[in-house]
Amino acid sequence: MRVGFIGTGSMGSILIEAFIQSGALNPDQIVATNRTIDKVERLAASYPGLRIAVSNIDVVSNSDMFFICVRPGDYKAVLAEIGETVHPSQILISITSPVLIRHLEEQARCKIAKIIPSITNYALSGATLCIYSDRMTVEDEEVLENLLSHISAPIRVSEKYTRVSSDLTSCGPAFLSYFIQKFVDAAVQETGISEQEATQLASEMTLGTGKLLTTGGFTPEAIQKRVSVPGGITAEGLRIMEKELRGMFNHVIRTTHAKYEEDLEKLEAQFLNTKVD
Template identity: 25%
Template sequence: MALRIGFLGAGKMAQAIAKGIISTGMVKADSVIASSPPQDQLYLDFFKDLGCGITHRNEDVVSSSNVVIVAVKPNVMSNVLQSVKNATTSEKLFISVAMGIEIRDIREVLRPSDPKIARVMPNTCVSVGEGACAFVASDDPSADTVTKLFSAVGTCHRLTDESQLDAVTALSGAGPAYVFSIAEALADGGVKMGLPRVLAVNLVSQTILGAAKMIQKTGRHTAVLRDEVTSPGGNTIEGLHFLEKSGMRAALMGAIEASTIKCRVTNMELKEQLKGK
């Protein structure tokens, strides 16, 4: 069955996913449609420029799609799902990329139609075909569709425990922001020591890319790879010693912990909001 993809919400993550899957040829632009409120027309213009269909009616998206990607803020998720209940059938697959709204919560709002449901946590790197995605699905056929869709724009991992998505959100979901900050700092260091800005940025980006590929392709422990770069008494160990004294590893581990806890707190708040509806 040919994929017809609909996006409820046309913001940055929806745009990144759409750009990624269309650029790979997995789906054609004219098989994609997105909806957003009139005040967010600029978001829809992005989809229009890609050659996709656009609408302000959420029902139109669900009616014309067999896979519906729900890419709205968690606090409006319930209202958006309520608006498409009459257009929902059991044959459709809903894929939520919103933080904190569990599969059972989505199913409850969409009753009695009982569609297939999956939750995916991608990151913005899907826009360049290098996303890191993890998901949970309500059944194996849904998992196959999610894997096919998101593997086209990066790596895709199925989880057995939905609660693990909080840590995924903190690690790979927010991870690009951490890496961009590290890249900026490294480039600033190069500039401080006399390198031109453009050269420093190019060296840093290629170094990060190359190191990542070494981790993926060799399968060796990161500590082993690090040690191979670290000669006795050399400049690398000098730099590593400075990072250790500055608490770099503890800071990065703490960032993942803090972000995961934030996700869990937000999840609890969203559950309370849903109970109040």
């Protein structure tokens, strides 16, 4: 199987490196290109055998499936460029939430999938959200999910819930790390513990909590109940958090959805009246 990548920025390079490091793909199974070609050259230098494509069309011409890893505003131009090259048997995989399945179907005569990866995939962990076009067969879906399972837990979601699902799995690592950073900063400021030591403690705590929530079978609420006792220190800390954080996450989700709707509106205008017959 030959896998292509159009775009090797932050997420494109994470996917490439994760696939190689997990053993899901060998470097010589990958062909990639980027607007700034030296980014691909650095990947090829790290992973001998990875082929540098000279154009987006070159990627499509030499792939069984290909990932489009560009900014939402660049999709229209990329799809217009590769439209005549794409073959119906190929699988086009978008990694961008506001680019809808119907946008892609209108522009390309091939099988369509949308996945939302996460930075956690770099650690061969976390989730990858999967949304499929009706053009995908059961076998196609199995092939893609088998590939993704080497670096993540593939989870099928409704496109209707792409944004909120992405908030939890893709934006979530940034939100959670911000919380941890502020927790560490407060510990340093209030007690004098070193930042290095506090960060190590908080990082190990985060790893352990993640295991409790996955393989350990705990729910978030169950962990709170097990750690907290009435009138205890943890209970007092939770009381303060309940008071201070009330409504904050609702505000975060409303804000991410507002930005998503803004991006979607821009894309709708771009894709209007440009369907492929």
